[in-house]
Amino acid sequence: MEMLVKKYQQKYSKVREEMDRWDELQSRLLRQFRNASSIIERLEVLQDLQNYGALKSIVGIREAILGKQMSSLEVILQSLKDTMQEFNGIVMSFEKILRDGKHLANGASRPLTENQKQQRVGIQPSIADCMDGLEFIYKRHHAEYHLKLSTVSSLMSKKPPPSASDFGALQQLLTDQPNIAKEEVQSIFDIIFAGELC
Amino acid sequence: MQTPNACTQSSESEEAKLLRNLNLNLNSSSPSPSSRLWRPAAQRNLRNQWMKLVSHKQKWVSASSSGRSHATSLVNAHLSERYVPSMDLGVLKDMPNIRQKTCMKLAQQQELYRNDLLASYKDMVGVVSHMVNDSRSMRCYMKAGSPLIKFSSYSEDKNDLGDGGCIPVFTFWSIPYHEKLAEELVQMFASELILKRLLVLEFLSVSCEEQQIYTLSWSDEIYSGEYEDLISCSLYCEKTCQPIPPQINGREKSESPFTVQSNIWKDEKVLQVYLTTWFVEVNIDTHRVEDIFSIVGEEMHVTLS
Numbered sequence: 001m002e003m004l005v006k007k008y009q010q011k012y013s014k015v016r017e018e019m020d021r022w023d024e025l026q027s028r029l030l031r032q033f034r035n036a037s038s039i040i041e042r043l044e045v046l047q048d049l050q051n052y053g054a055l056k057s058i059v060g061i062r063e064a065i066l067g068k069q070m071s072s073l074e075v076i077l078q079s080l081k082d083t084m085q086e087f088n089g090i091v092m093s094f095e096k097i098l099r100d101g102k103h104l105a106n107g108a109s110r111p112l113t114e115n116q117k118q119q120r121v122g123i124q125p126s127i128a129d130c131m132d133g134l135e136f137i138y139k140r141h142h143a144e145y146h147l148k149l150s151t152v153s154s155l156m157s158k159k160p161p162p163s164a165s166d167f168g169a170l171q172q173l174l175t176d177q178p179n180i181a182k183e184e185v186q187s188i189f190d191i192i193f194a195g196e197l198c
Numbered sequence: 199m200q201t202p203n204a205c206t207q208s209s210e211s212e213e214a215k216l217l218r219n220l221n222l223n224l225n226s227s228s229p230s231p232s233s234r235l236w237r238p239a240a241q242r243n244l245r246n247q248w249m250k251l252v253s254h255k256q257k258w259v260s261a262s263s264s265g266r267s268h269a270t271s272l273v274n275a276h277l278s279e280r281y282v283p284s285m286d287l288g289v290l291k292d293m294p295n296i297r298q299k300t301c302m303k304l305a306q307q308q309e310l311y312r313n314d315l316l317a318s319y320k321d322m323v324g325v326v327s328h329m330v331n332d333s334r335s336m337r338c339y340m341k342a343g344s345p346l347i348k349f350s351s352y353s354e355d356k357n358d359l360g361d362g363g364c365i366p367v368f369t370f371w372s373i374p375y376h377e378k379l380a381e382e383l384v385q386m387f388a389s390e391l392i393l394k395r396l397l398v399l400e401f402l403s404v405s406c407e408e409q410q411i412y413t414l415s416w417s418d419e420i421y422s423g424e425y426e427d428l429i430s431c432s433l434y435c436e437k438t439c440q441p442i443p444p445q446i447n448g449r450e451k452s453e454s455p456f457t458v459q460s461n462i463w464k465d466e467k468v469l470q471v472y473l474t475t476w477f478v479e480v481n482i483d484t485h486r487v488e489d490i491f492s493i494v495g496e497e498m499h500v501t502l503s
Binding site for chain 2: 042046048052053055057058059060064065068069072
């Protein structure tokens with residue numbers, strides 16, 4: 001049984017690595033989102049030739065500036081999509097870890113009984129703890145991924161185009177990551193690695 | 199190709215050069231003894247000039263981005279000054295002359311930012327002037343009379359065009375072709391510079407009504423010696439006695455003589471457009487610039503970046 005817990009702990013180490021990568025992606029995503037929304041917010045001002053002051057007499061200035069901004073926006077949106085793709089990769093990796101985790105307990109030649117799963121030795125976690133934690137982490141990140149996906153796509157929506165206050169709210173939503181409660185995740189790790197803390 | 203110096207230079211033998219360029223590959227089969235000596239010298243010189251162009255480009259990037267941050271600070275200080283009268287000062291409102299003092303401080307800040315912006319503009323003019331100079335120093339001429347130095351960057355003989363009879367210098371390209379690429383590159387920076395000049399004028403004339411120090415028009419020298427510098431960049435039109443008007447690359451020139459409306463109460467949105475225009479460098483096609491450096495580097499077997 002102790003061996004089995006060790007194996008789960010290895011899985012959790014992998015989970016932690018993926019979560020670190022998630023945090024990196026998160027700051028990248030926020031940066032890209034800010035850049036994209038500041039261009040989108042500017043577009044309206046840039047569309048009106050009245051706002052060009054002394055530049056007005058330069059033939060083609062508005063089209064040229066708008067064109068440049070649009071092409072940088074496209075580049076940013078593409079990299080936003082790439083970032084989302086990487087988030088998806090992490091979610092899929094969590095799913096695989098969960099599957100493997102279930103297999104550890106149930107797929108062996110002699111599946112564990114319910115009693116064995118609940119059994120706790122000292123401060124070591126039970127097998128059920130290990131499995132529940134993996135499930136929790138997968139589900140929450142899965143949900144958060146879909147929330148991010150819809151937030152990012154509403155940035156690109158044209159009907160109706162988002163307003164300045166929308167951008168603020170959307171960015172707050174991305175920052176908060178409401179599906180992933182840091183303390184809950186931390187408490188799972190505390191339980192799984194309780195033995196190592198002493 | 200459209201060049202900004204059409205005003206100062208007649209469009210002399212541009213076509214003749216191209217024709218010569220076309221002939222080059224055909225009669226380069228048997229290099230003459232003199233071209234055997236000429237090539238290494240020409241290669242050295244070309245490498246040098248292109249390396250310099252790369253470093254000028256990097257200097258441009260840093261001057262342009264510090265110019266941008268000075269302009270942004272200037273605009274921010276200006277807008278704050280404008281809002282001082284309506285600002286809610288909370289507990290500070292009872293301090294004597296608090297609003298006047300704030301305005302004065304903000305005005306002082308703007309003065310500093312103006313100077314910084316001007317310095318950045320000056321740097322950019324310097325960069326472009328060097329670029330133009332280096333892009334025109336790609337030829338390599340025979341030097342008579344000295345046993346040690348056989349080549350120079352100045353022509354001593356009318357018949358020596360410095361292009362080695364248009365043979366390929368490295369692999370495929372003749373000197374005129376290198377010049378053509380360099381000109382295309384420099385042209386982007388030159389036209390961006392003159393567009394930024396207009397923005398600098400506009401930013402410098404941003405001030406609140408009380409201190410109308412700046413009344414700048416397009417034909418004013420922004421700093422002393424500016425016109426000399428602009429002439430060396432081919433950005434000054436002798437005919438109209440003022441800098442050539444800004445234009446978007448590939449678009450027609452704006453016809454009317456350029457006037458800058460000074461000291462008008464500039465709309466916040468207009469200032470935002472100005473800052474955006476500064477930032478996007480509309481006349482510099484970054485991909486094309488990278489492209490030129492990379493194909494030239496390939497041709498010369500060096501890495502330019």
